[in-house]
Amino acid sequence: xxxxxxxxxxxxxGKLAIVTGNGSELTPSISAALSEAGAMVVIASxxxxxxxxxxxxxxxxxxxxxxxxxxxxxxxxxxDMLCTVLSQAGKVDILVNNLGIxxxxxxxxVTLNELNTVIDRTLRSTFLCSQSIGxxxxxxxxxxxxxIGSGLMDRGLPNGVVTSSIYGYIRQMTAxxxxxxxxxxxxxxxxxxxxxxxxxxxxxxxxxxIPSKYIPLKRYGEFSExxxxxxxxxxxxSDFVTGQVFHLDGGLIxxx
Amino acid sequence: xxxxxxxFNLSENTAVITGGGTGLGREMALALSRxxxxxxxxxxRQNPLKEVADIIIHEGGKCLPVQTDVTDSSEVNRLLDxxxxxxxxxxxxxxxxxxxxxxxxxxxxxxxxSEWRNVIxxxxxxxxxxxxAISQHMIERGSGKIINVSSGFGLRxxxxxxxxxxxKGGVIQLTRALATSLGRYGVTSNCLVPGIFRTEGTIKSQxxxxxxxxxxxxxxxxxxxxxxxxxxxxxxASNYMNGSxxxxxxxxxxxxxxxxxxKPFKELSENIxxx
Ligand SMILES: NC(=O)c1ccc[n+]([C@@H]2O[C@H](COP(=O)([O-])OP(=O)(O)OC[C@H]3O[C@@H](n4cnc5c(N)ncnc54)[C@H](OP(=O)(O)O)[C@@H]3O)[C@@H](O)[C@H]2O)c1
Numbered sequence: 001x002x003x004x005x006x007x008x009x010x011x012x013x014g015k016l017a018i019v020t021g022n023g024s025e026l027t028p029s030i031s032a033a034l035s036e037a038g039a040m041v042v043i044a045s046x047x048x049x050x051x052x053x054x055x056x057x058x059x060x061x062x063x064x065x066x067x068x069x070x071x072x073x074x075x076x077x078x079x080d081m082l083c084t085v086l087s088q089a090g091k092v093d094i095l096v097n098n099l100g101i102x103x104x105x106x107x108x109x110v111t112l113n114e115l116n117t118v119i120d121r122t123l124r125s126t127f128l129c130s131q132s133i134g135x136x137x138x139x140x141x142x143x144x145x146x147x148i149g150s151g152l153m154d155r156g157l158p159n160g161v162v163t164s165s166i167y168g169y170i171r172q173m174t175a176x177x178x179x180x181x182x183x184x185x186x187x188x189x190x191x192x193x194x195x196x197x198x199x200x201x202x203x204x205x206x207x208x209x210i211p212s213k214y215i216p217l218k219r220y221g222e223f224s225e226x227x228x229x230x231x232x233x234x235x236x237x238s239d240f241v242t243g244q245v246f247h248l249d250g251g252l253i254x255x256x
Numbered sequence: 257x258x259x260x261x262x263x264f265n266l267s268e269n270t271a272v273i274t275g276g277g278t279g280l281g282r283e284m285a286l287a288l289s290r291x292x293x294x295x296x297x298x299x300x301r302q303n304p305l306k307e308v309a310d311i312i313i314h315e316g317g318k319c320l321p322v323q324t325d326v327t328d329s330s331e332v333n334r335l336l337d338x339x340x341x342x343x344x345x346x347x348x349x350x351x352x353x354x355x356x357x358x359x360x361x362x363x364x365x366x367x368x369x370s371e372w373r374n375v376i377x378x379x380x381x382x383x384x385x386x387x388x389a390i391s392q393h394m395i396e397r398g399s400g401k402i403i404n405v406s407s408g409f410g411l412r413x414x415x416x417x418x419x420x421x422x423x424k425g426g427v428i429q430l431t432r433a434l435a436t437s438l439g440r441y442g443v444t445s446n447c448l449v450p451g452i453f454r455t456e457g458t459i460k461s462q463x464x465x466x467x468x469x470x471x472x473x474x475x476x477x478x479x480x481x482x483x484x485x486x487x488x489x490x491x492x493a494s495n496y497m498n499g500s501x502x503x504x505x506x507x508x509x510x511x512x513x514x515x516x517x518x519k520p521f522k523e524l525s526e527n528i529x530x531x
Contacts, residue, residue: 006264006291006491009484036260175510182472182507196496216439221496227260228493237484240451240477243510247500251439254432254499 010231013038017094017234018085020072020129021045021054022121024098025198026148026223028057033227034234035063039094042066042085044129072099072125078132091140094234095133097126098148101166104159115162122166130177137186144234147174147190148226151253153245154192171245178243187242189233194249196221216251263493267292270343271490272336274326274386275353277304279455280405280482284350287483288490289317296339296346298324299353326353326382329389336389348490349390350403351383351427355420356457362416372419379423380430387434387445395441402438402445403489404431406501408508410449428501435499444498446489451505453477472507 017039021027027045031054035041043054043065051067058065066088070081085092099122103114130145137143152164153171170190178188195210197203197220211219229248232238247253271288275281276297282304285295289312297305297319305321312319320342324335339346355378383404394400409417410424427447434445452458452465454476468475485504488494503509 006266006487007261009287009291009487010261010264033260178507179472179511183474194496216436217442217444217496217498218440225496228263228488228491229497231260231493232484232488235484237481240473240481240506241485241504242473242507244503246497246502248496249498249500250496251435251444251498254435256436 009237010235011038012094012231012234015039015093015234016042016085016089016091017096018042018044018092018129018133019054019096020098020125021047021050022072022099022101022125023047023050024100024148026193026196026226027098028054029223029226030096030098030148030230031065032057032061033224033230034094034096035065036061036227037231037234039234040066040089042068044068044070044072044081046071072129073120075128075132078128082132082136086136092133092136093142094144094146095129095137096146096148096230097129099125100148100150101163103163104157105162106159107161110162118162118166123169126170126173130173134177134181134186138181138184141185143181143186144238145177145186145188146230146233147188149190149192149245151192151194151247151249153190154247154253174245175243182242187233187238189238189241189243190245191226191229191233192245192247192249192253193226194221194247194252196223196225198223214252214255215249216255219250221248221250260493264487264491265292266487266491269293269347269490270296270339270345271348271350272296272298272339272346272386272390273350273352274298274324274382277301277308277321279457280450280453280479281350281352282308283479283483284352284486285319286311287480287487288348289315289319291487291491293348293490294318294320294343296320296322296335296342298322298326298335300325326385327377329385332382332385333389336386336393340393345397346390346393347399348401348403349386350405350486350490351386352405353382354379354405354457356455357460364416364418367418375419376423376426379420380426383427383430387430391438391443394443395438398442400443401490401494402434402443403486404445404447406431406447406449408449408451408503408505411509412512432499439498444495446494446497446500446502448482448485448489449501449503449505449509450482451477451503451508453479453482455479466513470513471505472511475506477504477506
């Protein structure tokens with residue numbers, strides 16, 4: 001580990017982290033950040049390309065991830081995943097529910113099928129993972145659950161009725177579950193991301209005028225910029241922080 | 257700036273912390289120094305400042321204590337001029353000074369003009385003066401971090417809590433104005449929202465504050481828990497955070513301290529089952 005004295009403030013050595021995914025572009029950066037801070041990372045998703053990318057990202061930090069292909073909306077598959085993790089590591093310290101979705105459509109055009117799919121992939125999966133892994137955390141008397149959300153946790157958006165409603169659910173789940181497990185050593189928080197791109201090259205090449213029009217910092221975020229907040233919320237030092245949503249958006253939510 | 261931990265490192269950074277002699281400010285100064293920053297601490301009383309400076313220097317850090325009343329803009333200007341002169345630059349400003357003690361317990365009609373002004377001046381105007389004094393320096397350098405300190409009372413109300421809640425609500429809006437105005441120049445502004453920590457300030461007004469059993473996690477905050485958060489907000493690791501509120505309150509804002517006439521929250525929800 002680094003010689004830097006700040007490393008002791010944010011060190012995750014010896015921690016076991018499960019990162020769930022639903023095809024989010026952020027999955028590799030999230031997995032890499034936890035690994036770089038010292039955690040052993042499990043990548044759980046039903047999307048093979050996402051698992052591969054996250055695996056490579058963790059390996060680049062020198063870590064060896066455990067990749068599990070799992071349908072997170074299926075309760076017995078989630079239980080099996082937890083069993084596999086426990087048989088190898090004996091515990092779960094950190095759960096990152098990274099189950100956001102981009103689904104935008106005029107409200108009148110949304111079909112019941114689409115609604116059900118979105119609910120399964122996000123709400124139902126987040127519920128199942130939090131319940132089964134949370135049960136393990138209750139036994140340990142320790143845990144960190146971090147939901148990855150978006151600015152839609154606090155703002156509405158035309159054609160985003162379904163998506164923002166899901167984020168509203170995640171916001172309230174963060175608050176209520178944070179309270180319910182407040183005396184059990186488990187902390188539940190959320191990171192609400194704004195407009196972010198994979199790397200500085202893509203940010204430089206961007207020809208839209210979205211940042212200059214909408215973002216007070218006048219630039220997109222880089223995926224890797226989620227690392228600091230994520231690692232802080234995963235660490236032992238966040239014991240007095242729970243039930244909260246933290247915006248990481250260059251000032252988007254602060255603007256009127 | 258390669259590894260993740262390097263991004264939290266504050267070597268070569270200079271941080272000004274108002275109210276850095278006691279309570280949360282003291283812990284912020286110690287943590288920022290341990291993360292590598294040179295710190296300037298400001299407050300009205302010399303002794304607490306000197307004590308903190310001695311600890312930091314003893315640990316091998318650099319610290320300049322500057323006696324300052326943040327309600328006096330000429331003293332604030334002098335503080336920031338001195339800081340820039342001594343360390344060539346200021347990277348981080350933590351607006352932590354504030355009047356905490358003696359809040360509540362008085363009906364509105366008994367509050368005098370000067371009681372109102374004292375708290376508004378120390379908590380809100382002082383933060384404005386400091387931000388104003390450092391803004392152009394930070395803009396010229398194209399970087400800087402302003403960290404304001406509000407409170408749960410900046411977002412929620414409390415019985416007979418007038419000027420503290422009003423000033424702390426103002427601090428949140430000051431943060432948003434700074435974030436949306438200075439962000440374009442590379443200067444970010446964020447706001448800490450502490451819950452209840454045991455400090456010199458809160459001990460004096462304890463009977464007006466919720467007890468540990470009312471805090472969802474079941475305890476009050478420990479002042480040194482603020483350290484890692486301030487290091488994070490002062491460092492490159494938080495570069496994309498701007499205009500954000502950073503609550504550290506044991507779950508207080510997620511629920512509340514005493515929603516039903518000062519009864520612990522637990523009693524409310526424990527036994528309501530879906531039948
Ligand atoms: N402790 C908590 O539970 C809590 C909760 C929410 C928010 N906060 C906020 O956190 C900050 C620190 O509070 P604390 O609990 O650490 O209380 P504290 O120990 O009383 O600290 C307040 C500091 O501010 C300084 N100060 C007050 N008026 C000043 C002025 N006019 N000019 C310069 N310095 C001044 C004081 O030093 P001098 O008296 O020597 O000037 C003191 O060092 C405050 O802004 C407070 O509102 C605290």
